Amino acid sequence: MLQTVDxxxxxxxxxxxxxxxxxxxxxxxxxxxxxFLAIGMLAGVDGPGGLNFSDAEAANQVxxxxxxxxxxxxxxxxxxxxxxxxxxxxxxxxxxxxxLTSVFAAIPIAMLPQFNYKDAFLLxxxxxxxxxxxxxxxxxxxxxxxxxxxxxxxxxxxGSNDPMAVFLTLTALTWLKTPDVPVAELAVKFVVQMxxxxxxxxxxxxxxxxxALYPVWGICIVLSTFxxxxxxxxxxxxxxxxxxxxxGGGDFLYKYSLQRFHEGFAWLMQxxxxxxxxxxxxxxxxxxxxxxNVGLLISFALMFFAxxxxxxxxxxxxxxxxxxxxxxxxxxxxxxxPIILATYPLTEGHPQAKYMFNLIFFVVLTSVMLQGKTxxxxxxxxxxxxxxxxxxxxxxxxxxxxxSGTEETREVDITPDAAVVGHTVSELRFPEGVAIxxxxxxxxxxxPKGGTVLQADDTLLLFGERAKLSEVEENLTKQREEE
Numbered sequence: 378m379l380q381t382v383d384x385x386x387x388x389x390x391x392x393x394x395x396x397x398x399x400x401x402x403x404x405x406x407x408x409x410x411x412x413f414l415a416i417g418m419l420a421g422v423d424g425p426g427g428l429n430f431s432d433a434e435a436a437n438q439v440x441x442x443x444x445x446x447x448x449x450x451x452x453x454x455x456x457x458x459x460x461x462x463x464x465x466x467x468x469x470x471x472x473x474x475x476x477l478t479s480v481f482a483a484i485p486i487a488m489l490p491q492f493n494y495k496d497a498f499l500l501x502x503x504x505x506x507x508x509x510x511x512x513x514x515x516x517x518x519x520x521x522x523x524x525x526x527x528x529x530x531x532x533x534x535x536g537s538n539d540p541m542a543v544f545l546t547l548t549a550l551t552w553l554k555t556p557d558v559p560v561a562e563l564a565v566k567f568v569v570q571m572x573x574x575x576x577x578x579x580x581x582x583x584x585x586x587x588x589a590l591y592p593v594w595g596i597c598i599v600l601s602t603f604x605x606x607x608x609x610x611x612x613x614x615x616x617x618x619x620x621x622x623x624x625g626g627g628d629f630l631y632k633y634s635l636q637r638f639h640e641g642f643a644w645l646m647q648x649x650x651x652x653x654x655x656x657x658x659x660x661x662x663x664x665x666x667x668x669x670n671v672g673l674l675i676s677f678a679l680m681f682f683a684x685x686x687x688x689x690x691x692x693x694x695x696x697x698x699x700x701x702x703x704x705x706x707x708x709x710x711x712x713x714x715p716i717i718l719a720t721y722p723l724t725e726g727h728p729q730a731k732y733m734f735n736l737i738f739f740v741v742l743t744s745v746m747l748q749g750k751t752x753x754x755x756x757x758x759x760x761x762x763x764x765x766x767x768x769x770x771x772x773x774x775x776x777x778x779x780x781s782g783t784e785e786t787r788e789v790d791i792t793p794d795a796a797v798v799g800h801t802v803s804e805l806r807f808p809e810g811v812a813i814x815x816x817x818x819x820x821x822x823x824x825p826k827g828g829t830v831l832q833a834d835d836t837l838l839l840f841g842e843r844a845k846l847s848e849v850e851e852n853l854t855k856q857r858e859e860e
Contacts, residue, residue: 379426387428391420395648408749410651410712411742417655430656433723433734439653440717443646444539445603445617450643451536452621453636459529460622466695467530470705471506471538474691478709479505479545481683486675491667491729499549500733503719504679504740506542507535508712522763523756527701531708539714540612546718550725591631592638598624647713654716654738662735672739679740680748684709700759707755711744786814786838787846793833794856803827811841811849 379387398412420426430436460467483501487494523531602620603613625636662668685706692702719737722730756762791798797805802813802825816823817836823829831837837853839846 379420379428387420391416391652392648395652399644399648406750406753408745410647411745411749413648413651414655414658414742417652418658418660419655420652421656421659423660428656430653433657433720436653436657437717437720437724440650440713440720443650444713444717445599445613446639446646447643447650448536448539448614449599449602449617449621450639451532452618452623453625453639455529455532455536455622455625457622457626459526460533463526463530463533466692466697467533467537470530470534470688470691472541474534474687475505475538475541476545477687477690478679478683479542481686482675482679485678485682489671489674491671491732495549495553496729496733499546499553499722499727500675500736501683502542502545502549503721503733503737504675504711504715505545506538506714507531507709508539508714523704524761524763525701527697527704527761531705535710536618537615540615542714542718543612543614546721550721550727553727588631588634591635592642595635595639596642650713650717654713657720658735658738662731663739665735668732668735668739672736672743675736676740676743676747679711680707680709680744700761704755704759704761707748708752709744710748711741715741784810784840784842785846786840787850789837789839789850789853791831791833791835791837791853792856795833795853796855797831797853798833800831801827802829802831805853807841807849808845811839811845814838814840 379390394416395413398416399409401407402409402412418424420428422429479498479501481501482504483494483497486492486500487497489497492500522528598620599617602616606616607613624632685703688706688709689702692705697705715737716734719734722733727733753762807813813825815838816825816829816831817838818832818834825837839849841849
C-alpha cells in the first residue's frame with residue numbers, strides 16, 4: 378500500500394512507472410495517456426496502491442495548471458508558416474465546430490431518461506473539444522505522416538478549441554443555476570474572453586541575459602499570461618497558446634534551449650495531470666451497466682454523428698476534399714480536457730456530477746482507444762498518409778543570437794539522382810552567408826571540407842538566411858540531366 382510509504386518515494390516510483398509507460402507506448406503504439414491514466418487508477422483506492430484521493434477541486438487546479446503548459450508548448454512548437462494557410466479554417470473548427478459538436482452531441486443525450494435538455498447540453502459542452510495533449514502525443518508517438526495541410530490544421534484546431542469548450546461548459550453551469558440569465562450577457566462575456574485571451578502575450582517581450590534563468594523566465598511567461606488574462610476575464614488557455622505561437626515564430630537568445638525545456642516540462646505536466654485524474658476515478662464505478670451502456674451510446678454518437686456533422690458544416694467552404702474531411706472527423710480525440718471540465722460539476726455540487734464524471738471518463742477511454750489507436754490505419758485507408766522523416770540528433774546544439782535576423786538551420790537530403798552527387802563541397806559555390814555545418818552519412822557525422830565529396834543519401838545540415846537557403850536547397854535537389 379503506497380499510503381504507508383514515504384511520499385517522495387511514491388512520487389518517484391509513479392514518475393518512473395510513467396517513464397516506462399511512455400517508452401512502451403512508442404513500442405506498442407498505445408497512446409501514452411491511456412497508460413498514464415492506468416497507472417493513476419492502479420495507484421488509487423481501488424488499485425494495489427491504495428491511495429485515497431477524491432478532491433475534485435484539487436484535481437481541477439492541477440489539470441488547469443498542467444494544461445496551460447501543455448498548450449504553451451504546443452504553440453511554441455507550431456510554426457506560423459505551417460498554420461498560416463489554414464488558420465481561418467482552424468479558427469472556424471475551434472469555435473463554430475465546437476459549438477455545433479456540443480449541440481449535436483446533446484441531441485441524443487437529451488433523449489435518455491437520465492438527463493434533461495440542460496444536463497444534455499452540459500455533457501455535450503464538456504466533450505465538445507478535441508484534446509491538444511492527446512492529438513500532439515498520438516501523432517508524434519505513432520509517427521503519423523499526413524499529406525498537405527492536415528497535420529497543422531489538426532494540431533492548431535486541437536490546441537485552440539479548448540477555450541470554446543471551457544466557455545460552453547461554464548455557460549451551461551450558469552444556465553443550470555440561473556435559468557433566466559440574459560443571452561446578451563453571455564455573448565458579451567464570450568467576446569471579452571476571446572479578445573483578452575488573444576491579446577495578452579506582451580510579457581514575452583522581456584529579455585533575460587543569463588541562460589540558466591531562461592527556464593524560470595519560460596515558466597513566468599506561462600503563469601503570468603494565463604493569470605493576467607483570467608484576471609481581466611479573458612481566456613487563459615487561448616492566451617498561452619497564442620503566446621506560444623508568437624514566441625515560436627520569433628527569434629531570441631537561447632530559443633532552442635527554451636523549446637527543449639518546455640517540451641520536457643509539458644511531458645511532465647501530462648504525466649502529473651493524467652496520474653491525478655486517474656487517482657480521482659474509482660474503477661469499480663466505471664464497471665457499471667449504466668455507465669458502460671450510456672457511455673458507449675455517447676461515444677458512438679460523438680464519433681459517428683456529432684463530430685462528423687460539425688466538421689462537414691464547419692469546413693463546407695474549405696478546400697479540403699471528402700476524404701480529408703472524413704479523416705478530420707475521425708481525429709476528434711478526447712483526452713484530459715473533458716475530464717478536467719467534468720470536475721466543474723463536481724465542484725459546483727451538481728446532483729449527477731459523479732455519474733457525469735464517470736461517463737466522461739469512459740467516453741475519453743473509448744475515444745483514445747478506438748480513434749487514437751487507428752489514426753495511422755485511417756490515414757492509410759483514406760490514402761492521406763505521408764512518409765515521416767525521422768528527426769536526426771546532431772552532435773551539436775544551435776541557438777539563435779540577437780540580431781541574427783532570418784538565419785536558421787535546414788536539413789537537405791541528397792537523393793541518388795541529384796546532380797550534385799559526386800561533386801565536392803568546393804564545387805557547389807554557395808552564396809555568401811550559407812555554409813554546411815555537418816554532413817550526415819549513415820550513422821556518422823562529417824565536418825565538411827572543400828574536398829569532401831557528396832554521396833547519395835547524404836543529409837546536409839545547412840546554416841544561412843532563409844531566402845538563400847531556399848535557393849541552395851533547390852540547387853542541391855536538382856536531378857541530373859539525362860545523357
